[in-house]
Amino acid sequence: MVTIRDIAKRAGVSVATVSRTLREPEAVRPAKRDAVNQAIEEMKYVPNAIAQQLRRPRHEAIIVIVPEIANPFFSEIVQSIENVAHELGYRVLIGETQGKQERLDYYAEMVTSRVADGLILLGSLLPSVVRATVKAGKPLPMPLVLACESYAGLNCPHVVIDNVAAAKLAVQHLIEVGRKKIATITGPMVNSLCADRLRGYHSAMVEAGLTPEAGWIVDGDFSIESGHSAMLRLLELESRPDAVFCANDEMAIGAQQAIQEKGLTIPGDMAIVGFDDLRFGAYASPPLTTIRQPTNELGETAMRMIDAMLHDKPLTEQSVVLAHQLIVRRSSGAQERLASNK
Amino acid sequence: MVTIRDIAKRAGVSVATVSRTLREPEAVRPAKRDAVNQAIEEMKYVPNAIAQQLRRPRHEAIIVIVPEIANPFFSEIVQSIENVAHELGYRVLIGETQGKQERLDYYAEMVTSRVADGLILLGSLLPSVVRATVKAGKPLPMPLVLACESYAGLNCPHVVIDNVAAAKLAVQHLIEVGRKKIATITGPMVNSLCADRLRGYHSAMVEAGLTPEAGWIVDGDFSIESGHSAMLRLLELESRPDAVFCANDEMAIGAQQAIQEKGLTIPGDMAIVGFDDLRFGAYASPPLTTIRQPTNELGETAMRMIDAMLHDKPLTEQSVVLAHQLIVRRSSGAQERLASNK
DNA sequence: CATATTTTTGTAAACGTTGCCAGAACGCAA
DNA sequence: TTGCGTTCTGGCAACGTTTACAAAAATATG
Numbered sequence: 001m002v003t004i005r006d007i008a009k010r011a012g013v014s015v016a017t018v019s020r021t022l023r024e025p026e027a028v029r030p031a032k033r034d035a036v037n038q039a040i041e042e043m044k045y046v047p048n049a050i051a052q053q054l055r056r057p058r059h060e061a062i063i064v065i066v067p068e069i070a071n072p073f074f075s076e077i078v079q080s081i082e083n084v085a086h087e088l089g090y091r092v093l094i095g096e097t098q099g100k101q102e103r104l105d106y107y108a109e110m111v112t113s114r115v116a117d118g119l120i121l122l123g124s125l126l127p128s129v130v131r132a133t134v135k136a137g138k139p140l141p142m143p144l145v146l147a148c149e150s151y152a153g154l155n156c157p158h159v160v161i162d163n164v165a166a167a168k169l170a171v172q173h174l175i176e177v178g179r180k181k182i183a184t185i186t187g188p189m190v191n192s193l194c195a196d197r198l199r200g201y202h203s204a205m206v207e208a209g210l211t212p213e214a215g216w217i218v219d220g221d222f223s224i225e226s227g228h229s230a231m232l233r234l235l236e237l238e239s240r241p242d243a244v245f246c247a248n249d250e251m252a253i254g255a256q257q258a259i260q261e262k263g264l265t266i267p268g269d270m271a272i273v274g275f276d277d278l279r280f281g282a283y284a285s286p287p288l289t290t291i292r293q294p295t296n297e298l299g300e301t302a303m304r305m306i307d308a309m310l311h312d313k314p315l316t317e318q319s320v321v322l323a324h325q326l327i328v329r330r331s332s333g334a335q336e337r338l339a340s341n342k
Numbered sequence: 343m344v345t346i347r348d349i350a351k352r353a354g355v356s357v358a359t360v361s362r363t364l365r366e367p368e369a370v371r372p373a374k375r376d377a378v379n380q381a382i383e384e385m386k387y388v389p390n391a392i393a394q395q396l397r398r399p400r401h402e403a404i405i406v407i408v409p410e411i412a413n414p415f416f417s418e419i420v421q422s423i424e425n426v427a428h429e430l431g432y433r434v435l436i437g438e439t440q441g442k443q444e445r446l447d448y449y450a451e452m453v454t455s456r457v458a459d460g461l462i463l464l465g466s467l468l469p470s471v472v473r474a475t476v477k478a479g480k481p482l483p484m485p486l487v488l489a490c491e492s493y494a495g496l497n498c499p500h501v502v503i504d505n506v507a508a509a510k511l512a513v514q515h516l517i518e519v520g521r522k523k524i525a526t527i528t529g530p531m532v533n534s535l536c537a538d539r540l541r542g543y544h545s546a547m548v549e550a551g552l553t554p555e556a557g558w559i560v561d562g563d564f565s566i567e568s569g570h571s572a573m574l575r576l577l578e579l580e581s582r583p584d585a586v587f588c589a590n591d592e593m594a595i596g597a598q599q600a601i602q603e604k605g606l607t608i609p610g611d612m613a614i615v616g617f618d619d620l621r622f623g624a625y626a627s628p629p630l631t632t633i634r635q636p637t638n639e640l641g642e643t644a645m646r647m648i649d650a651m652l653h654d655k656p657l658t659e660q661s662v663v664l665a666h667q668l669i670v671r672r673s674s675g676a677q678e679r680l681a682s683n684k
Numbered sequence: 685c686a687t688a689t690t691t692t693t694g695t696a697a698a699c700g701t702t703g704c705c706a707g708a709a710c711g712c713a714a
Numbered sequence: 715t716t717g718c719g720t721t722c723t724g725g726c727a728a729c730g731t732t733t734a735c736a737a738a739a740a741t742a743t744g
Contacts, residue, residue, distance in 0.1 A: 001730090003729095003730055003731085004730065004731065004732095005730080013693080013694085014693065014694045014695075015694085015695095015730090015731085015732090016693070016694060016695080016696095016732080016733075017692090017693065017694075019731070019732060019733080020692095020693090020732095020733095023732080023733095027691090027692075028692075028693085029691090029692060029693085029740095032692085032693085046451065046454045046455050047455060047730085047731075048396075048455055048456050048729090048730050048731070049452065049455035049456060049457050050392055050395045050396050050455070050456050050457065050729090050730080050731090051396055051699090051729070051730035051731040051732090052730080052731055052732080053392045053699095053731090054390075054392050054393055054396055054699050054700070054701090054729090054730080054731070054732095055698080055699055055730090055731050055732045055733085056699090056731090056732075068421075069411065069417045069420050069421060069424075069436070070414055070417040070418050070420075070421055070621075072412055072414065075411045075412040075417060076412050078411050078412075078438070079410075079411060079412055079438065079440075082411075082438050082440075086445065091448070091452075092437075092438075093435040093436070093437075094411070094435070094436035094437075094438075095434075095435075095436075096420070096421065096424050096434075096436075098421075098424075103428065106433070109388065109391075110391065110433075112388045113388050113389060113390055113391035113392070114390050114391060114392050114700095115391050115392065224621060224622070224625055228625075253622070253625050254625060256625075256627075257625045257627075260627065279412075279566060280566070280595065280622045283566055283570075283595050283596060283598075283599045283626075284625075284626075284627070285598075285599075285602065285626070285627035343700090345699095345700055345701085346700065346701065346702095347700080355723080355724085356723065356724040356725075357700090357701080357702090357724085357725095358702080358703080358723070358724055358725080358726095359722085359723060359724075361701070361702060361703080362702095362703090362722095362723090365702080365703095369721090369722075370722070370723085371721085371722060371723085374722085374723085389700085389701075390699090390700050390701070392699090392700080392701090393699070393700035393701040393702090393729090394700080394701055394702080395701090395729095396699090396700080396701070396702095396729050396730070396731090397700090397701050397702045397703085397728080397729055398701090398702075398729095
């Protein structure tokens with residue numbers, strides 16, 4: 001390995017001059033600067049980032065933690081984080097937990113051990129160190145921003161959407177297009193965000209004077225398969241619903257498949273609304289009505305927040321709530337209803 | 343920041359003893375060991391990974407570079423890399439290039455500058471340093487494994503599937519189920535793998551005595567949208583094909599959508615075969631016949647290869663070719679054909 | 685040309701670990 | 715108690731940078 005000392009020797013200068021040539025070239029006489037650059041070129045010197053980081057207080061690196069990289073919803077957020085990060089001069093390291101606390105803690109430790117400066121957390125798990133300090137009512141043990149989800153009692157900057165209101169909007173849409181027997185397929189209830197969406201469902205039903213029947217609330221785990229099997233359960237009910245609100249698009253896609261397998265039509269026999277606005281949803285058959293989460297803004301805002309924290313700029317907001325949006329496509333039967341009205 | 347020296351002072355021992363307590367606890371007397379551990383506990387000491395890495399030759403970290411994290415095909419491979427990596431004791435950092443040479447070089451430099459030990463490269467771009475050494479006929483400048491794609495003239499371990507044979511198999515399947523007017527939607531031709539798939543298409547056609555007409559070969563860019571627009575172009579042809587082989591599943595999904603928008607049926611009017619076996623393909627409507635790439639094995643093999651390189655174990659194979667598999671679902675009309683035969 | 689001022693350079697001390705080496709403490713036998 | 719072999723421990727030099735500070739060189743001023 002060629003070091004700064006080798007370059008210094010070759011160029012006939014001191015190591016300080018080499019370092020300066022790299023860090024602030026204006027501060028060194030052109031003649032020496034050229035000699036140094038030439039030596040660097042000749043010997044193919046690349047500064048050892050580890051050694052640099054040992055000296056420098058900050059590394060301009062952040063870690064983004066995702067439960068599952070293969071989930072397009074998360075990967076879209078990651079993508080927008082990446083874009084802003086590069087613009088701000090950070091490198092982004094992505095870590096995947098697959099729901100395992102152990103892996104999450106592993107990545108979190110990369111921050112305490114100074115490999116990265118801060119953490120953006122997607123998903124619902126918290127690093128144990130964070131949980132511990134929260135319990136003790138102490139300040140955060142590291143620069144941290146939560147995207148997607150927030151925690152009651154955790155005083156940590158976060159960027160979210162209003163899941164209660166969004167779910168409510170989805171269900172209200174089903175009600176507006178004339179459905180009354182509305183079921184819901186929920187996500188794993190350990191996520192507070194799933195509880196919120198269920199609350200939104202209830203709230204819309206109650207306000208419309210509708211009562212969810214027993215069996216209309218089935219739980220899935222966000223996977224296509226779970227949506228499929230949850231829907232099969234709904235279809236066997238004696239009082240079969242005529243619409244379903246799914247807590248994410250993947251389950252909605254699985255549900256649509258199940259409906260069509262049983263020879264029923266969408267939206268004729270069953271209207272569907274999903275959540276997330278996955279790319280694939282627009283190409284499902286029929287195209288999926290859904291709630292759009294602003295993945296771009298989520299990622300961008302999270303990145304800007306962590307940047308602010310790392311540079312001790314005051315955060316304008318501890319809690320940012322972004323706007324969601326109802327995307328109406330064919331699966332909810334809005335068109336059909338309009339047609340029959342005329 | 344609490345350092346090893348703080349712990350040494352608190353526990354009344356030397357820094358060496360603290361370090362040893364952490365590295366090889368058996369080598370230190372229980373009494374001191376306990377004192378040290380207690381101090382660590384009390385002061386919440388976490389070793390500075392950067393400093394450790396400066397001393398240690400190896401960091402047990404690898405970088406996986408992906409063109410696009412949101413592409414489920416890549417993210418599935420990443421997932422299996424992660425699994426094996428954790429088992430082997432590596433940490434995995436994921437970098438996304440979005441097709442930009444500059445970002446790729448950036449991550450590659452993390453290896454030359456010792457942040458990570460090696461690189462697994464998915465996709466078709468090569469780091470400039472690698473390209474340079476290859477041109478010059480020199481050995482690789484860093485431990486590197488290619489997954490998905492290999493390069494003529496680049497003597498680098500890689501794990502791939504036989505894209506020519508796989509594409510050929512897909513097209514032969516269409517021929518077997520009775521189609522003769524078979525078109526193809528290709529990926530971006532900068533990828534050698536797309537050229538391979540096109541070659542497989544040609545080869546199957548020629549062997550069956552079929553001649554692709556002008557206009558039957560349209561190019562896409564692997565996105566759903568491009569599959570959609572490519573299919574619209576195919577549908578406008580005077581001699582409309584009755585089957586299409588798409589170079590990946592996302593384009594196939596876009597293509598199916600376009601067909602149905604035009605009021606045509608799948609597989610009746612148009613049979614479709616995709617490539618990759620994305621999770622979503624099985625839930626498309628109709629479910630997509632496709633070529634399954636063994637994403638798990640791809641990732642696992644790549645990870646084991648880089649591990650071998652990093653530990654100077656001789657690689658059993660420089661070039662691993664994994665088996666592909668035809669997955670027959672409804673979109674290619676195999677069932678219908680069977681039915682009409684009986 | 686001497687002196688004062690500014691600019692450029694080099695020396696050396698960090699940064700937080702690890703691990704070699706020498707020496708201290710211990711255990712055991714005589 | 716002494717001597718000897720083992721086991722533990724501590725001091726200190728790395729690892730490759732950056733940067734404060736002092737020293738040297740260049741430039742300006744009279």
